Amino acid sequence: MNKFLALIFLLIFYFNVCAQNKIETTFKENDTSQNALLKEDSLNVVRIPIFSSNSGEAESDLDAQDISGILQSSRDIFTSTAGFNFGNARFRIRGYDPENNIIMINGVKVNDLETGWASWSSWGGLNDVTRYMEIHTGISACRINFGGPGGYTNINTRASSIRKGHKISYALSNRSYDHRVMYTTSTGEMKNGWNFSFSGSMRYANEGYVEGTYFEAWSYFAAAEKKINTNHTINLSVFAAPLTQARQGIATQEAYNLAGNNYYNPFWGYQQGKKRSARVAKNHTPVIMLTHLWRISEKSKLQSSLYYNFGRRGITALNWNDTKDPRPDYYRYLPSYYALTNPAEAQRLTELWQTDVNTRQINWDELYYANYNNLHTVVNANGISGNNVTGLRSKYIVEEQRSDVKQLGWNIIYNNKVNDKLYLSAGYTGIKHQGIYFKTVNDLLGGDYWLDVDQFAEQLSSDGSAVQNDISTPNKIIKQNEKFGYNYTIQVNQHEAFSQLEYNIGQLEFYAGIQLSQTAFWRTSEWANGKFPENSAGTSKKQNFLNYGAKMGATYKINGRNYVTINGMYLTRPPQVRIAYVSPRTRDNLIDGLTSEKILSGDINYIARYTNIKTRATLYYTQINDQLWSRSFFHEEYRNLVNYTMNGVDFLHTGIELGIEGNLTQQLTLIGVFAHGQHLFNSRPTATITRDNSSEILANRTVYIKNYRLGNMPQTAASAGVKYSGKKFWFAGANFNYYANIYLEPNPDRRTEEALANFVTTDPQWNQNIRQEKLSNAYIIDFYAGKSWKIKQYFLNLNISVNNLLNNKTFATGGFEQLRFDPNDVNKFPPKYTYHLGTTYFLMLGLRF
Numbered sequence: 001m002n003k004f005l006a007l008i009f010l011l012i013f014y015f016n017v018c019a020q021n022k023i024e025t026t027f028k029e030n031d032t033s034q035n036a037l038l039k040e041d042s043l044n045v046v047r048i049p050i051f052s053s054n055s056g057e058a059e060s061d062l063d064a065q066d067i068s069g070i071l072q073s074s075r076d077i078f079t080s081t082a083g084f085n086f087g088n089a090r091f092r093i094r095g096y097d098p099e100n101n102i103i104m105i106n107g108v109k110v111n112d113l114e115t116g117w118a119s120w121s122s123w124g125g126l127n128d129v130t131r132y133m134e135i136h137t138g139i140s141a142c143r144i145n146f147g148g149p150g151g152y153t154n155i156n157t158r159a160s161s162i163r164k165g166h167k168i169s170y171a172l173s174n175r176s177y178d179h180r181v182m183y184t185t186s187t188g189e190m191k192n193g194w195n196f197s198f199s200g201s202m203r204y205a206n207e208g209y210v211e212g213t214y215f216e217a218w219s220y221f222a223a224a225e226k227k228i229n230t231n232h233t234i235n236l237s238v239f240a241a242p243l244t245q246a247r248q249g250i251a252t253q254e255a256y257n258l259a260g261n262n263y264y265n266p267f268w269g270y271q272q273g274k275k276r277s278a279r280v281a282k283n284h285t286p287v288i289m290l291t292h293l294w295r296i297s298e299k300s301k302l303q304s305s306l307y308y309n310f311g312r313r314g315i316t317a318l319n320w321n322d323t324k325d326p327r328p329d330y331y332r333y334l335p336s337y338y339a340l341t342n343p344a345e346a347q348r349l350t351e352l353w354q355t356d357v358n359t360r361q362i363n364w365d366e367l368y369y370a371n372y373n374n375l376h377t378v379v380n381a382n383g384i385s386g387n388n389v390t391g392l393r394s395k396y397i398v399e400e401q402r403s404d405v406k407q408l409g410w411n412i413i414y415n416n417k418v419n420d421k422l423y424l425s426a427g428y429t430g431i432k433h434q435g436i437y438f439k440t441v442n443d444l445l446g447g448d449y450w451l452d453v454d455q456f457a458e459q460l461s462s463d464g465s466a467v468q469n470d471i472s473t474p475n476k477i478i479k480q481n482e483k484f485g486y487n488y489t490i491q492v493n494q495h496e497a498f499s500q501l502e503y504n505i506g507q508l509e510f511y512a513g514i515q516l517s518q519t520a521f522w523r524t525s526e527w528a529n530g531k532f533p534e535n536s537a538g539t540s541k542k543q544n545f546l547n548y549g550a551k552m553g554a555t556y557k558i559n560g561r562n563y564v565t566i567n568g569m570y571l572t573r574p575p576q577v578r579i580a581y582v583s584p585r586t587r588d589n590l591i592d593g594l595t596s597e598k599i600l601s602g603d604i605n606y607i608a609r610y611t612n613i614k615t616r617a618t619l620y621y622t623q624i625n626d627q628l629w630s631r632s633f634f635h636e637e638y639r640n641l642v643n644y645t646m647n648g649v650d651f652l653h654t655g656i657e658l659g660i661e662g663n664l665t666q667q668l669t670l671i672g673v674f675a676h677g678q679h680l681f682n683s684r685p686t687a688t689i690t691r692d693n694s695s696e697i698l699a700n701r702t703v704y705i706k707n708y709r710l711g712n713m714p715q716t717a718a719s720a721g722v723k724y725s726g727k728k729f730w731f732a733g734a735n736f737n738y739y740a741n742i743y744l745e746p747n748p749d750r751r752t753e754e755a756l757a758n759f760v761t762t763d764p765q766w767n768q769n770i771r772q773e774k775l776s777n778a779y780i781i782d783f784y785a786g787k788s789w790k791i792k793q794y795f796l797n798l799n800i801s802v803n804n805l806l807n808n809k810t811f812a813t814g815g816f817e818q819l820r821f822d823p824n825d826v827n828k829f830p831p832k833y834t835y836h837l838g839t840t841y842f843l844m845l846g847l848r849f
Contacts (some may be wrong), residue, residue, distance in 0.1 A: 078659030095679030212268030269362030394447030
């Protein structure tokens with residue numbers, strides 16, 4: 001215990017040092033006092049969705065067991081608390097983005113090849129199937145994949161892994177959905193060697209917690225596993241989660257205040273007395289996976305998988321041509337726009353926002369009216385001479401932006417327990433991915449057609465070809481569900497191999513692993529864009545990246561209850577394909593300086609597992625270099641989408657984690673979790689600014705953003721909880737969760753020499769431009785309870801959880817500074833904020849038999 005206390009003191013000292021670090025921003029004027037450079041910039045925060053395993057704890061003495069196996073099967077109190085309690089506040093473990101956490105199904109990596117993220121919604125609603133997961137936080141030995149700096153999660157969908165029997169449940173909630181019905185059945189192994197499992201669910205809400213949202217989702221899962229003999233087993237799994245969801249928008253504080261609601265949603269409005277949303281996501285991406293397990297001997301096995309993932313992903317949005325902006329919270333429609341120039345108009349708008357729902361929400365009837373009164377003739381429609389089409393040309397439409405997917409993959413994993421001391425793992429994965437991007441007309445809103453031209457490109461050519469999104473079919477007439485705007489694919493081929501050795505010598509365990517990967521990607525477009533006829537159609541040049549990784553770790557077992565682990569990793573990986581192109585909608589130009597990302601990461605952990613107390617304390621360090629950063633936004637001056645990209649973006653993540661779970665009595669358990677990190681931009685990247693309708697580079701700038709905090713998440717989080725377990729299968733508990741060090745995501749362009757060129761350090765605008773807003777600290781109290789009954793062969797259970805018991809609706813969990821800004825008046829385009837939901841509940845009744 002003395003070693004444990006010493007480490008705790010070390011952690012407290014580290015925390016105090018971190019807490020004393022101030023945002024250090026130093027400015028130095030040049031000789032003329034006109035231009036200034038940010039010399040040392042500012043500080044930041046944490047993110048990544050983590051889901052806890054519900055597998056049971058191994059209570060046996062560690063002296064008699066393999067430590068790696070204990071770590072894989074035990075429930076880590078820090079990870080489970082961070083995943084469930086902190087998730088609503090946008091907390092990310094160690095500040096990592098999701099690409100740093102590897103997600104696998106049956107050992108097959110399912111992270112998206114273009115973004116690195118895994119889409120958990122693809123198997124949402126299949127809780128009975130996915131509840132038993134193998135989860136590791138941070139760097140560790142992994143026998144099925146190399147893993148990532150954030151750890152890995154593996155979901156087992158083999159039919160034999162699902163509990164035999166039937167389970168039906170009903171849930172009532174007021175969050176994203178109101179009702180959920182779920183049914184799961186599994187045969188277990190039958191006499192003929194077959195296992196069958198089926199699961200399905202339906203989740204529904206006519207309106208979620210946020211006004212104007214709705215939710216409709218179905219989920220299905222089927223698995224058939226055949227035990228051919230003692231050495232061979234084959235399993236086929238099919239699953240998907242079709243989803244239709246009206247989304248919530250994010251707004252400025254002025255809009256929230258005018259609406260009298262921090263959950264104001266600008267995406268909806270009334271149409272003929274019914275609420276209608278302009279932003280609706282609709283996804284359905286089934287996965288088919290065939291897995292063969294060959295038990296070569298008692299000590300070795302080979303698992304092979306073949307899978308295919310396909311389907312549609314889309315989200316709707318308003319589009320308009322040669323008319324006013326239909327978004328109700330457009331900055332020119334807010335009172336603040338007129339506050340100084342026309343106070344009377346500002347007062348009139350204030351009153352309308354507060355009293356007229358058609359002012360603060362989308363006015364659908366007005367959009368229809370504009371289309372009904374726009375009779376127009378298109379000359380030489382569809383590029384056919386003399387083909388003149390007269391009809392109602394839609395000024396407003398609802399478009400659907402599609403990002404469909406086709407992905408074929410194969411995976412082989414070999415494991416061999418060479419002897420009692422040595423364990424060998426190796427694997428290979430191959431993936432062929434195709435992302436298909438296009439837009440369709442979802443609704444013409446009363447019009448007859450949409451004309452597929454770029455209204456902002458008229459000045460670019462004398463013959464009018466620049467306005468054509470598809471020069472092979474000029475003046476293209478677009479009807480309902482037809483493609484327009486752009487139509488291209490991003491193809492990615494990746495091959496990845498890893499190998500790992502684990503060696504056990506008494507109180508010490510070592511592991512070492514290596515990874516080698518090759519990634520190629522390219523763009524192919526069906527259409528030639530009139531603004532870029534030379535480099536928009538056809539297949540672009542292939543980009544190839546050879547990457548590698550190495551990791552090592554050791555566990556020292558102090559005794560049967562205490563041990564220390566240390567882990568390190570160096571990894572390179574290809575740039576994020578999704579943002580590697582400047583504007584893939586219009587051309588195949590790549591971002592300058594495209595290079596592989598480099599990651600150096602390490603952690604040291606102290607773990608104690610006593611009968612009445614379990615704890616983990618961790619120090620971690622991660623440096624991520626050469627990432628890409630890209631955003632697009634509409635710029636009124638250029639009257640076009642502006643692309644703001646940065647290369648050479650580095651991040652630094654350092655911090656501590658502490659989790660303690662103690663049993664005061666057989667019924668009473670106390671839980672304490674603490675996380676504190678400094679998650680910072682760690683470089684001065686180069687920004688390139690371009691626009692969609694021109695190849696001209698508007699600017700190249702150095703961004704002085706080093707030491708600014710990563711935004712949109714708490715960097716400090718703590719939880720204190722108590723749980724009481726009754727003798728007759730009931731329990732109840734509560735958690736006090738505290739969040740601090742929350743910052744807005746910064747706008748890089750405000751931290752450039754150009755943004756400050758007209759000021760000296762004493763000007764008020766100087767500090768307004770460079771200051772990064774820190775949000776208020778907050779706390780949330782959660783409550784949960786449950787009861788189980790056994791009635792003959794039936795098991796009935798009732799569970800309830802209440803989040804934000806005190807109904808705190810003023811807790812801003814994050815947000816961002818808008819990329820559009822006026823250096824002389826940063827308040828002209830104020831930040832947008834997100835808020836923690838008020839009191840929400842989840843009630844579930846389940847029956848198992």
